[in-house]
């Protein structure tokens with residue numbers, strides 16, 4: 001091609017594309033924050049990003065144990081992060097005003113291949129936005145935990161009787177068969193845990209069992225109470241508060257005393273969950289938990305946490321999330337609950353009717369009705385952080401979520417070979433219709449399941465466990481999801497035969 005044949009428009013287009021290619025995308029809210037307060041908390045993402053390929057490779061490789069698989073995953077991600085982030089980390093570390101400021105924090109994350117800077121100023125932001133390696137700079141998000149009905153008064157209840165939520169999902173009938181969740185480890189990413197509480201101290205897995213990116217405490221502790229309460233519902237061993245009293249817990253403090261969960265702490269916690277660390281920072285990915293229970297959410301749906309959810313998936317860790325407390329309006333579901341890999345949980349009250357506050361679907365991201373299931377969430381008695389023998393009631397989808405995490409622990413204990421996708425399917429298949437009705441959302445009447453108020457219904461322990469026993473007897477194929485799926489497949493093959 002001769003030069004004079006190139007149209008000026010084409011030349012201009014090339015020039016613009018080239019200049020855009022070196023331009024770093026900076027989220028506009030960052031400039032606003034710096035204008036208002038002189039600083040902002042930012043995440044730096046990189047142009048070279050092989051995370052997707054690394055995940056795919058690990059997924060197709062065969063590994064002797066799950067621990068081997070997670071170790072390979074961590075090694076590949078860490079080495080990828082080290083190479084891609086080196087230049088940017090060097091630039092940040094040589095920026096003197098940053099070193100002089102004690103409130104600044106810099107973290108390099110392998111799990112999402114991002115660098116985090118707390119309290120960046122305008123000058124450093126401008127320097128970063130000229131660096132070639134960077135694809136975009138985004139502002140840190142803050143998530144919340146929520147207790148819409150407030151706390152009840154403290155009680156010291158010495159009764160061992162299963163509490164209403166534990167009884168409503170019929171966990172005691174599974175215990176009667178000898179299964180209380182032993183052999184299973186559940187992690188929480190929450191406000192921490194009062195590790196000395198009588199309901200919890202016996203179930204703590206001390207080895208690589210605690211991480212606190214906020215206060216760097218060395219032993220489990222909780223300065224809000226939300227995490228202690230949630231963990232009590234999963235594994236609490238006293239007063240009938242726990243669904244899986246034979247399971248063990250580990251915990252990461254990703255949320256502060258105000259119940260605010262900064263994205264950087266959440267990502268730090270996600271790394272801990274995939275590869276648990278000890279107080280000296282050494283880690284052992286073979287000690288990853290089987291389940292991670294999360295009762296924090298963003299008030300809207302976004303993709304910000306897809307990176308960590310995908311890594312939980314690759315590590316074969318079942319992920320449970322509260323759907324949020326923004327009901328009863330439709331389209332109030334929050335993320336990451338609506339991520340397809342997650343089991344999202346709405347709340348029912350003690351009449352097993354959907355709780356008003358429980359967020360409703362449909363989702364703007366996931367075509368399946370949301371939440372996936374519901375569980376008891378109102379007036380749940382569990383451990384409080386104010387004393388080792390103190391209990392009290394809280395309400396919210398935060399309290400429903402740990403009932404499901406406990407049930408997944410029972411299910412896993414029943415058969416340690418179950419995969420996460422089997423677990424997801426069994427939990428939904430075992431769910432039961434609830435009482436009462438609510439305004440339909442997304443055009444689905446609430447007498448139909450799954451719907452956008454409680455998904456497949458309220459979880460049920462014996463039905464879920466029974467489902468696992470007949471996994472190979474194809475009972476699951478009766479499930480609507482499968483019927484719908486089969487119809488789709490058969491339909492598109494122009495009818496085979498049933």
Ligand SMILES: *[C@@H]1O[C@H](CO)[C@@H](O)[C@H](O)[C@H]1NC(C)=O
Pocket residue numbers: 156157158159161162163164
């Ligand atoms: C403990 O709580 C249960 C219901 O959760 C109640 O039936 C029982 O009376 C309480 N026991 C005491 C000693 O307060």
Ligand SMILES: *[C@@H]1O[C@H](CO)[C@@H](O)[C@H](O)[C@H]1NC(C)=O
Pocket residue numbers: 278279280
């Ligand atoms: C951390 O390192 C110190 C000093 O080497 C050692 O005494 C301590 O036992 C280690 N702690 C853990 C949890 O490994």
Ligand SMILES: *[C@@H]1O[C@H](CO)[C@@H](O)[C@H](O)[C@H]1NC(C)=O
Pocket residue numbers: 284285286287
């Ligand atoms: C990691 O934990 C596994 C399982 O407990 C254990 O077999 C292995 O020796 C540990 N590895 C290291 C390096 O401590």
Ligand SMILES: *[C@@H]1O[C@H](CO)[C@@H](O)[C@H](O)[C@H]1NC(C)=O
Pocket residue numbers: 415416417418419422468469470471472
């Ligand atoms: C346990 O789960 C695995 C994986 O789905 C399955 O192959 C196996 O048959 C199950 N075992 C029992 C006893 O149900």
